[in-house]
Each structure stands twice: as C-alpha cells, then as structure tokens.
Amino acid sequence: MAVRVGVLGATGAVGQRLIQLLDPHPEFEIAALTASEDSAGKTYRQAAKWRVDSPIPDDVADITVSATDPAEVPDDVDLLFSSLPSSVGADVEPAFCEAGYVVSSNSSNARMADDVPLVIPEVNAEHLDLLEVQRDERGWDGALVKNPNCSTITFVPTLAALTEYGLETVHVATLQAVSGAGYDGVSSMEIIDNAIPHIGGEEDKLETESRKLLGEFDGAELSHNEVTVSASCNRIPTIDGHLENVWVETEEDLSAAKAAEEMAAYPSIDLRSSPDQLIHVFDAPDRPQPRLDRTLGDGMAVAAGGLQETPDGLQYNCLAHNTIRGAAGASVLNGELLLENGYL
Known part of the structure; x- marks a missing residue:
C-alpha cells in the first residue's frame, strides 16, 4: 500500500x-x-497557475486545496513535503511536527539547527538518525528533515567524492538559473542580456550547509567538516540548471585524472529517485552545460567536467537541475530515505 502524502505550499x-x-x-x-x-477551498486546478513542463495530473487537479494548518490535513497522511517560503515554514513546520507529521522540507529555515538533519542521501544518509535526538529534545511524535539549498546540492557530491584526500579550502562561483528565484523572482527586464553578481543570502548557504553535510554524526552529536568554503553567487539568464565553477585544495596531492575517477565511481544509493550513476564526468572541456546536461538521470544526477590541475590544487565545473535535484527531487528522495529507514 502506498504511503499517503501531502504537499505544503503546493501551488x-x-x-x-x-x-x-x-x-x-x-x-x-x-x-x-x-x-x-x-487558494484554500479551491480545486488545485483552480488554485495553481500550472507551469511545469507536463500536464497537470488529472487525479490531482480536482483535489480541494486546504489551508496550511495541521488541523486541515487528514490524520492518515504519513508524510508531508514542504516547499513553503522560509518565513512561513519557520512557524508552520514545527507545528506540523508537534501534531505528529513527518516533514521532508525544501525550505531554508532550520537547515542549520543542531538537531535537524540536513541530508543528501547519497552523501550523508547516516545523518538521518539525528531525528532520534530531535524527537527526544523536542518531544515531537513527528519529525523534520531538510534537503540543502539548490546551489549547495550541486557541488557537495563532487566534494564528497574527494574527502579522503583531505579537503582544506574550497572556492565556488555559481551561475544560477532564474527558476531558482521562483516564477516571480527575477523580472525579464532584469535578467535578459544581463547577469546579476549577487543573490541575497545564497553565499552563506553554500559556505555553511556544505560543512554540515560533510560532517560526522556520532549517534548523539553532529560535528561539521573543517573545510573552509567561500562562495560567489551569480544569476544568469538560463531557465533551469545551476552551473558552478569550483576550486579545491586538498591535503594530499590529487591529479585531475584521479579526481575524475573518484567522482565517476562515487556510489549512488538504492532508492527509487537516486540515479544509477550519481556523478557524470565529461572529458570535453566545455561540458557540462545547462541546456545539454541538466536532465541527466531524470534531472537527479550531477554533472562534472573541465577538471584540471592548478598551482594550488584542482579546478572543475559542475551542474545540477536546480528544481529537480536541487529542490523537489531532493525532498522526494529524502522521503524515500525516511520510508526505507522506518521513520514513517
């Protein structure tokens, strides 16, 4: 029998x-x-201005949208996927958890909380057990798990593939698609024939979330990785697919060829939404590219390329589909991990 789920912020x-x-x-x-x-009280077809590149599902279109309140969601819903604005999620998500719901959230609020697991299943699935600490400390019957920011999730798997060489310093410059700002986030007059060299709050997310994701959980406490990460974030006029330029310094010598080998061999995880190959490595120096490579692995894979040695370490480019791997798909994958590990 399928698990009954809900979507918070469904429109x-x-x-x-x-x-x-x-x-x-x-x-x-x-x-x-x-x-x-x-939107509450309307059918989903009436409430949502559907913009996804496939028809609105018929069996969803006639569902009546409810207010985002625990009292409005049926008790037999076992898992909620949250795409709420962080200003709303900060209050609403804990209320759902207190009411007994398990929430897999894409919202940025509470990602860095000590007792909230921030998870990329292929990278740090073991961090999910932080939920035991969370439930003990907060007295929740429910639980809250987060996936990281769409730009963080693009480069962290490539770093995870290199951790055995001792990550010391990482610099990353992002070229982020407009869909990452939402449908009304960047006007056409701002972005056409332009690039915007600042995205508010984004640099901090890459710099802090990456260290938490690459940290160690000892069963009681999570320690962050000590790598130094600095980021510069830019908005460019592509629709989907965040492209990132990454510079890495490691304790041990690491050739471009060895780094490519480690990335290509980095394991996926046996969950439905995880791709068979997590990181696709291109030999061509002009790949990956958003339009060509964002849908690898049904949009759930990470692409890397342009690997070359520098005087201080290694430089490469990486790419992921920001609304699939970087957002909705990441939340669904965390939901599958919750199910696999008996949290539902």
Missing part, C-alpha cells in the same frame, strides 16, 4: 515540481495539498 514552483514527481511514484499517494488562504 508554487517547487510545489508543482513535487506534484509532477509524486503523482506517478509507486510508493507515495498524494492525499492532501495546502496553500495560502487565498
């Missing part, structure tokens, strides 16, 4: 991607959709 860009991914999922059944008070 937004990530909410729509969640529905696109969840509707055909054999392990999950969409049973509840929530949105703002303006």
Whole structure:
C-alpha cells in the first residue's frame, strides 16, 4: 500500500515540481495539498497557475486545496513535503511536527539547527538518525528533515567524492538559473542580456550547509567538516540548471585524472529517485552545460567536467537541475530515505 502524502505550499514552483514527481511514484499517494488562504477551498486546478513542463495530473487537479494548518490535513497522511517560503515554514513546520507529521522540507529555515538533519542521501544518509535526538529534545511524535539549498546540492557530491584526500579550502562561483528565484523572482527586464553578481543570502548557504553535510554524526552529536568554503553567487539568464565553477585544495596531492575517477565511481544509493550513476564526468572541456546536461538521470544526477590541475590544487565545473535535484527531487528522495529507514 502506498504511503499517503501531502504537499505544503503546493501551488508554487517547487510545489508543482513535487506534484509532477509524486503523482506517478509507486510508493507515495498524494492525499492532501495546502496553500495560502487565498487558494484554500479551491480545486488545485483552480488554485495553481500550472507551469511545469507536463500536464497537470488529472487525479490531482480536482483535489480541494486546504489551508496550511495541521488541523486541515487528514490524520492518515504519513508524510508531508514542504516547499513553503522560509518565513512561513519557520512557524508552520514545527507545528506540523508537534501534531505528529513527518516533514521532508525544501525550505531554508532550520537547515542549520543542531538537531535537524540536513541530508543528501547519497552523501550523508547516516545523518538521518539525528531525528532520534530531535524527537527526544523536542518531544515531537513527528519529525523534520531538510534537503540543502539548490546551489549547495550541486557541488557537495563532487566534494564528497574527494574527502579522503583531505579537503582544506574550497572556492565556488555559481551561475544560477532564474527558476531558482521562483516564477516571480527575477523580472525579464532584469535578467535578459544581463547577469546579476549577487543573490541575497545564497553565499552563506553554500559556505555553511556544505560543512554540515560533510560532517560526522556520532549517534548523539553532529560535528561539521573543517573545510573552509567561500562562495560567489551569480544569476544568469538560463531557465533551469545551476552551473558552478569550483576550486579545491586538498591535503594530499590529487591529479585531475584521479579526481575524475573518484567522482565517476562515487556510489549512488538504492532508492527509487537516486540515479544509477550519481556523478557524470565529461572529458570535453566545455561540458557540462545547462541546456545539454541538466536532465541527466531524470534531472537527479550531477554533472562534472573541465577538471584540471592548478598551482594550488584542482579546478572543475559542475551542474545540477536546480528544481529537480536541487529542490523537489531532493525532498522526494529524502522521503524515500525516511520510508526505507522506518521513520514513517
């Protein structure tokens, strides 16, 4: 029997991607959709301005949207996927957890909280057991797990493949697609024929979330990786796919050829939404490219290329689909991990 799930913030860009991914999922059944008070009481077809590149699912279109309130969601829903704005999620998500719901959230609030697991299943699945600490400390019957920022999730798997060489310093410059800002986030007059060399708050997310993801959990406490990460974030006029330029210094000598080998061999995980090969490594110096490579592994793979040695270490480029691997798909994958590990 499929697990009954709901989507919080179902009408937004990530909410729509969640529905696109969840509707055909054999392990999950969409049973509840929530949105703002303006949308509550309408059918999903009426409430959502559907913009995803596939038709709105017929069995979802007629679901009545409810307010984003624990009292409005059926008790038999076992898992909630949250794509709420962080300002809303900060208050609402804990309320759902207190009410007994398990929440897999893409929202940025609480990602760095000591007792909230921030998870990329292929990288740090063991961090999910931090939920035992969370439930003990907060007295929740429910639980809250987060996936990282869409730009963080792009380069961290490539770093994870190199950790045995001792990560010392990482510099990353992002070239981020406009979909990462939401449908109304960047106007056409701002971005066409332009690039914007600042995305508010984004640099800090890459610099802090990466260290938490690469940290160690001893069963009681999570220690962050000591690597120094600095980031510069730029918005460019591509629709989907965050491209990133990465410079890495390691304690041990690491050739470009060996780094490519380690990335290509980095293991995936046996969950439905994880790709067979997590990191695709290109030999061509002009790859990866957003338009050509963002849909690798149904949008859940990471692409890397342009690996070369520098006087101080290594430089390469990487890419991931920001609304699939970097957002909705990441939340669904965490939901699969929750199910696999008996948290539902």
